Amino acid sequence: MTYTNQSQVTTPPHTRAPHTKPSAGAIALDSVSKSYGPVHAVRDLSLEISPGETVALLGPNGAGKSTTIGMLLGLVAADAGKVTVCGRQPRLAVAHGRIAAMLQDAGLMPGVRVREIVGLAASLYPAPMPVGQALSLAGLSDVAKRRVDRLSGGQAQRVRFAMAAVANPEILVLDEPTRALDVAGRTEFWQAMQAYSASGRTLVFATHYLDEVSGNASRVVVLMHGQVVADGVPEEVSKLAGASTIRFTADARPPQLGTLPGVSGVSWRHNRASLRTAEPDTTLRALMALDLGWRDIEITPPSLNDSFLMLTQEGS
Numbered sequence: 001m002t003y004t005n006q007s008q009v010t011t012p013p014h015t016r017a018p019h020t021k022p023s024a025g026a027i028a029l030d031s032v033s034k035s036y037g038p039v040h041a042v043r044d045l046s047l048e049i050s051p052g053e054t055v056a057l058l059g060p061n062g063a064g065k066s067t068t069i070g071m072l073l074g075l076v077a078a079d080a081g082k083v084t085v086c087g088r089q090p091r092l093a094v095a096h097g098r099i100a101a102m103l104q105d106a107g108l109m110p111g112v113r114v115r116e117i118v119g120l121a122a123s124l125y126p127a128p129m130p131v132g133q134a135l136s137l138a139g140l141s142d143v144a145k146r147r148v149d150r151l152s153g154g155q156a157q158r159v160r161f162a163m164a165a166v167a168n169p170e171i172l173v174l175d176e177p178t179r180a181l182d183v184a185g186r187t188e189f190w191q192a193m194q195a196y197s198a199s200g201r202t203l204v205f206a207t208h209y210l211d212e213v214s215g216n217a218s219r220v221v222v223l224m225h226g227q228v229v230a231d232g233v234p235e236e237v238s239k240l241a242g243a244s245t246i247r248f249t250a251d252a253r254p255p256q257l258g259t260l261p262g263v264s265g266v267s268w269r270h271n272r273a274s275l276r277t278a279e280p281d282t283t284l285r286a287l288m289a290l291d292l293g294w295r296d297i298e299i300t301p302p303s304l305n306d307s308f309l310m311l312t313q314e315g316s
Helices: 065-072 090-095 114-122 131-137 153-165 183-197 211-216 234-241 255-259 280-289 304-314
Strands: 027-036 039-049 054-058 080-085 099-102 171-175 202-206 219-224 227-232 244-249 263-269 272-277 295-300
Touching (some): 027 065, 039 065, 054 065, 065 171, 114 153, 272 280, 280 295
Parallel strands (some): 054 219, 171 202
Antiparallel strands (some): 219 227, 244 295
16 A cells, blocks of 8 residues: 555456457556646646556545546546556547546437447447447346336446446446445446456546445545545555544443543443544453443444545645
8 A cells, every 4th residue: 555646556467358458557647737727636646557456536526536537538638747548648548449438427318228329339439349248247138128218327327337338448437437326226336347347357436435445446546636645455545544443331431441552532422432542452452451341342443434534634
């Protein structure tokens, strides 16, 4: 894990798509900057993503996520630095079908059937995936003949995914892919994503839903003010918050809890105590030595949400 704006994570090799050859690096941004007038959206950003990784881009609004994605797709030109996708300029990578994207709020033509619109998308790429395969991958085979304006929100989002996946790209980019979906729709969508990433392709997604990251990303990159402030596997990034929580039930409220080693905070809710500690093992041993009559003890490690809040608040 790194805290700088440079990263290199090596992952086990995966089977590539039949029509492609593995690239030395799927994505590389070298000292990239982009400003919009006085607003510095991306600042001297360096980032490498290896083939086969599933990477979550996290950051508050204005962190530079959408600008970074725009540069990867050749939609935004960098003011400085170099961006390469599969070893080539982003626009060429898009034209050659090496990278495809499912962007926020992509519209669907009303009245068109699911298979028709995915087939239209396939016709735009030089070496597309068979339409039936893309529909199966997105879990849409049963609704292939249905009009897109008669789909549920989750089904419509999976159609957008199929329209990108049918390009048969080495890299798929998703910008806030489950925004406005209900819990069932989000679950269905990520089942399709897991099937896609299992094929060994590179997946990059930006999201505000931190609970989606741990189960769906092999790596987390946290952006703040256009720079990388943390980079690592979800478990490592979660630990950056430093403090675990020990909870237990006790009939009394002894004052010495705040003096236990490692404890930085104590709170009570009814007869349930919560101890925030950077040294959970040491704190627990000291707690067990006290005659409190405690019961129902729980230890919760630092969460990704805690680390995200800490990183973004420190950088604000």
